Amino acid sequence: xxxxxxxGNQLTEEAGExxxxxxxxxxxxxxxxxxxxxxxxxxxVLLGFFLFRMLPGDPVQTMTAGREVxxxxxxxxxERLGLSDPLWRQFLDYLGGLLQGDFGDSFRYGRPVGDIILxxxxxxxxxxxxxxxxxxxxxxxxxxxxxxxxxxxxDRTATGVALTLWSVPxxxxxxxxxxxxxxxxxxxxxxxxxxxxxxxxxxxxLLPQVLDVAHHLVLPCLTMVAVIFAQxxxxxxxxxxxxxxxxxxxxxxxxxxxxxxxxxxxxVPNALLPSVxxxxxxxxxxxxxxxxxxxxxxWPGLGYLMVNALEYPDLPLMQGTFIVLxxxxxxxxxxxxxxxxxxxxxxxxx
Amino acid sequence: xxxxxxxxxxxxQRRARALRTGWRSFRAQRGAVAGLAVLLTIVAxxxxxxxxxxxxxxxxxxxxxxxxLAPPSGEFWLGTDENGRSVLLLTWWGARVSLLVGLxxxxxxxxxxxFVGIVSxxxxxxLSAVLLRFTDFFLVLPSLVLAIALSTVLSRGVxxxxxxxxxxxxxxxxxxxxAQTLTVQxxxxxxxxxxxxxxxxxxxxxxxxxxxxxxxxxxxTLAVASAVIAESTLSFLGLGDPTQISWGSMLKFAMDSxxxxxxxxxxxxxxxxxxxxxxxxxxxxxRGLETVLNPRLRGR
Numbered sequence: 001x002x003x004x005x006x007x008g009n010q011l012t013e014e015a016g017e018x019x020x021x022x023x024x025x026x027x028x029x030x031x032x033x034x035x036x037x038x039x040x041x042x043x044x045v046l047l048g049f050f051l052f053r054m055l056p057g058d059p060v061q062t063m064t065a066g067r068e069v070x071x072x073x074x075x076x077x078x079e080r081l082g083l084s085d086p087l088w089r090q091f092l093d094y095l096g097g098l099l100q101g102d103f104g105d106s107f108r109y110g111r112p113v114g115d116i117i118l119x120x121x122x123x124x125x126x127x128x129x130x131x132x133x134x135x136x137x138x139x140x141x142x143x144x145x146x147x148x149x150x151x152x153x154x155d156r157t158a159t160g161v162a163l164t165l166w167s168v169p170x171x172x173x174x175x176x177x178x179x180x181x182x183x184x185x186x187x188x189x190x191x192x193x194x195x196x197x198x199x200x201x202x203x204x205x206l207l208p209q210v211l212d213v214a215h216h217l218v219l220p221c222l223t224m225v226a227v228i229f230a231q232x233x234x235x236x237x238x239x240x241x242x243x244x245x246x247x248x249x250x251x252x253x254x255x256x257x258x259x260x261x262x263x264x265x266x267x268v269p270n271a272l273l274p275s276v277x278x279x280x281x282x283x284x285x286x287x288x289x290x291x292x293x294x295x296x297x298x299w300p301g302l303g304y305l306m307v308n309a310l311e312y313p314d315l316p317l318m319q320g321t322f323i324v325l326x327x328x329x330x331x332x333x334x335x336x337x338x339x340x341x342x343x344x345x346x347x348x349x350x
Numbered sequence: 351x352x353x354x355x356x357x358x359x360x361x362x363q364r365r366a367r368a369l370r371t372g373w374r375s376f377r378a379q380r381g382a383v384a385g386l387a388v389l390l391t392i393v394a395x396x397x398x399x400x401x402x403x404x405x406x407x408x409x410x411x412x413x414x415x416x417x418x419l420a421p422p423s424g425e426f427w428l429g430t431d432e433n434g435r436s437v438l439l440l441t442w443w444g445a446r447v448s449l450l451v452g453l454x455x456x457x458x459x460x461x462x463x464x465f466v467g468i469v470s471x472x473x474x475x476x477l478s479a480v481l482l483r484f485t486d487f488f489l490v491l492p493s494l495v496l497a498i499a500l501s502t503v504l505s506r507g508v509x510x511x512x513x514x515x516x517x518x519x520x521x522x523x524x525x526x527x528x529a530q531t532l533t534v535q536x537x538x539x540x541x542x543x544x545x546x547x548x549x550x551x552x553x554x555x556x557x558x559x560x561x562x563x564x565x566x567x568x569x570x571t572l573a574v575a576s577a578v579i580a581e582s583t584l585s586f587l588g589l590g591d592p593t594q595i596s597w598g599s600m601l602k603f604a605m606d607s608x609x610x611x612x613x614x615x616x617x618x619x620x621x622x623x624x625x626x627x628x629x630x631x632x633x634x635x636x637r638g639l640e641t642v643l644n645p646r647l648r649g650r
Binding site for chain 2: 036039040043044048051052163164166167168169170171172175176178179183184185194284285287288289291292295296306307310311313318322325326329330333
């Protein structure tokens, strides 16, 4: 799909290019990666700060719209929000706050942005995490099967379905799923709730509550899986295809190994590396990929929070979500680099 | 006899021959040809929309008397929207904005990407380091988040969406072009050309660009696909121009007017299927082109 939204073609080059072996040891490698990540984080903060300062319209006017306010009240509000200071001063204050984990106060909720984000983090991780695990399992299984029977009807069908689902905008798929399974079409009654994470009056007891959340999770999770499994499938398929002609597979067969042992013990482990790297690279993106699913199903996560903040417009909240979403990706990327180095003996030895 | 004209003629002959070979191997791929056919049909329909349809029926004032949110009937093949407008007509006209924005955004991003890629590969030194760092930074940023942020900051409209997509989608192209430029530059004819006194401008225009462009072209085709999805996503979030009909804004209106809860499938399906058709066709064409240009991919 559609993570703008399609990072599809970047996978192909990612693996090959610029994987220079580090000259020093592991410490040096980690240090250079960390330094890069820190620069990126700083850039994100800079971008987040100055980008949202260019917003058209005055936040104070939005906040006081439709109410009787005196000029003094407006001035006081500006002072309290720190909007009357010079820009560089505002930035330094902001940076200082960030270092202490303070993202400022939301215009809309009047509460610290950090607290609001923390509240919303749980639902996002629940949704994105479940969807990622399911998508990885489904994608890898399909990828292995279609590569092993390369050219078969199964392969063609699976690849066609994956390509089609990849072309579907997430939010549209969500709307269709919503209409069919939550509202109901024709004789089909609505089977699942239309949105939110729990019922308005949740049932008593822990187990019923867990089931209630799970019931709400089904549709958004299904939508997300449908959209993201294709990339794992395609990468697994092509990396296994690369291994198919290898000599060691002939050796394994010559030893008399059964076909599925050849696949499970020899081919798949070797072909798994690009997929694992991809999985880690995408862990960060998944969180922002959840934005559209959360919006359609009003799932109270980070993405929905950002879209809501956008409509208000709630400047500190947008800044906060932007920095957190972008920061996640950067941190995950460093992890991906480290994992890659540990998994691939060729890179480790270099 | 090698007068300048005959050299040029030879070059053109060679290019024509390469083009014919390329077309033949493109035509051998059924998926790519199907994609191209669907694309050409949709583009032709979109271009001819003002000739073949009645634009006045897009105005809400002229459709007041029609039934609202009516299911498909003899008069309205795909039903009507909440204002009594024909969904078929809206989808037809929506194709224009969606395609235009997708193409324009892609052109912008491919232009930036090619420029950054070539400059960072050709000049080297600190400029290259800074550009590479910059590219990696933008490559990592979640582009939907950045595009949302950008389109909030700029005034709402079609141009903003083009800019938001263009400014967020370029890093993949830049990486691709950089890698290809490095490969091209390692070839002996570049060294020969430098030895003969060629400057940077000549090298880039005459030797590097022609070597890089085919790949850029294949990449562009794939990039349009994601730009069309991006356009619909941003319009769906209400960041586009509400007076312009595009597939994304249609879906937004469908959601806002309760088409989902009313089970108005005729309002939801057409714009979405339009997006899927266009994106799938562009992807198929792009993969076909890649296969033509990269023989290693053949038989996959």
